[in-house]
Amino acid sequence: MKIDSTLYSYYLEYNAAYKSKSQLIRVISENWFKDNMFCPFCTRERINIYNNNHPVADFFCDFCGEEFQLKSKRQKLGNIVVDGEYNKMIDAIYKNSVPNFLFMSYGLNFDCINDLIIIPKEFILPGIIQKRKPLSHFAKRAGWTGCNIVLKDIPDAGKIYVIKDKNVVDIQEVRAMVERINFYRKIKDIEGRGWIADVMNVITQIKKKVFYLKDVYAYVPYLRNLHPNNNNIEAKIRQQLQILRDNKIIEFLGRGVYKKYECDSRERCPEL
Numbered sequence: 001m002k003i004d005s006t007l008y009s010y011y012l013e014y015n016a017a018y019k020s021k022s023q024l025i026r027v028i029s030e031n032w033f034k035d036n037m038f039c040p041f042c043t044r045e046r047i048n049i050y051n052n053n054h055p056v057a058d059f060f061c062d063f064c065g066e067e068f069q070l071k072s073k074r075q076k077l078g079n080i081v082v083d084g085e086y087n088k089m090i091d092a093i094y095k096n097s098v099p100n101f102l103f104m105s106y107g108l109n110f111d112c113i114n115d116l117i118i119i120p121k122e123f124i125l126p127g128i129i130q131k132r133k134p135l136s137h138f139a140k141r142a143g144w145t146g147c148n149i150v151l152k153d154i155p156d157a158g159k160i161y162v163i164k165d166k167n168v169v170d171i172q173e174v175r176a177m178v179e180r181i182n183f184y185r186k187i188k189d190i191e192g193r194g195w196i197a198d199v200m201n202v203i204t205q206i207k208k209k210v211f212y213l214k215d216v217y218a219y220v221p222y223l224r225n226l227h228p229n230n231n232n233i234e235a236k237i238r239q240q241l242q243i244l245r246d247n248k249i250i251e252f253l254g255r256g257v258y259k260k261y262e263c264d265s266r267e268r269c270p271e272l
């Protein structure tokens with residue numbers, strides 16, 4: 001089973017048939033996915049395309065049932081990906097009906113995939129959804145309010161690379177990354193998941209492999225802002241650190257010293 005990050009043959013095949021660039025990239029990427037993309041959540045070698053106009057997802061796995069929505073951008077993914085209606089998105093999060101996301105950036109000339117990231121749906125939380133300005137009353141859909149998904153607020157553990165800088169990541173490695181966050185994916189309560197994700201994100205921000213409790217406490221104002229109703233942020237932080245230790249995301253070295261776990265491949269290891 002091999003993955004190929006080039007798109008050019010698809011471009012040559014479909015370019016003449018599609019005038020709209022957005023339709024063209026949709027057809028190119030769908031065909032690339034059909035031929036290349038495996039299911040990261042089970043052992044299925046390919047995922048399937050939904051028939052046109054499925055409301056929330058573009059692809060699904062016919063074995064484990066996971067659904068995927070693809071968002072593609074030219075050149076770089078950047079920090080923000082534009083998504084649909086704000087309230088619908090927040091509703092879907094609380095109803096646990098958000099699909100997994102596949103974020104793809106492609107070369108200027110549709111020649112290759114630069115980056116392809118899987119964001120497991122459990123990482124799509126209200127805190128990473130940004131409300132956009134409602135459309136003005138001159139617009140056709142006046143008052144309609146869209147949203148952005150803020151990639152930089154998702155912890156590294158929730159951004160699983162399939163292709164990074166045009167390099168294809170080994171499938172076993174991708175699945176190992178998914179395996180690593182299985183404990184997190186099993187937490188059904190959004191508030192509980194939010195706390196772990198926030199603390200994981202703080203640890204991502206601390207750019208050291210070995211860090212201290214005080215490094216995490218430095219983010220108390222940030223966390224208080226996210227959880228204004230919680231009066232004991234420090235205790236909550238310590239509780240999350242224990243959960244992360246029990247699930248081998250971090251290691252306790254004793255006396256308020258922690259270490260981020262190393263992964264098999266240093267190069268691909270997200271700096272948790």
Ligand SMILES: [Zn+2]
Binds near residue numbers: 040041043044061
């Ligand atoms: Zn599957």
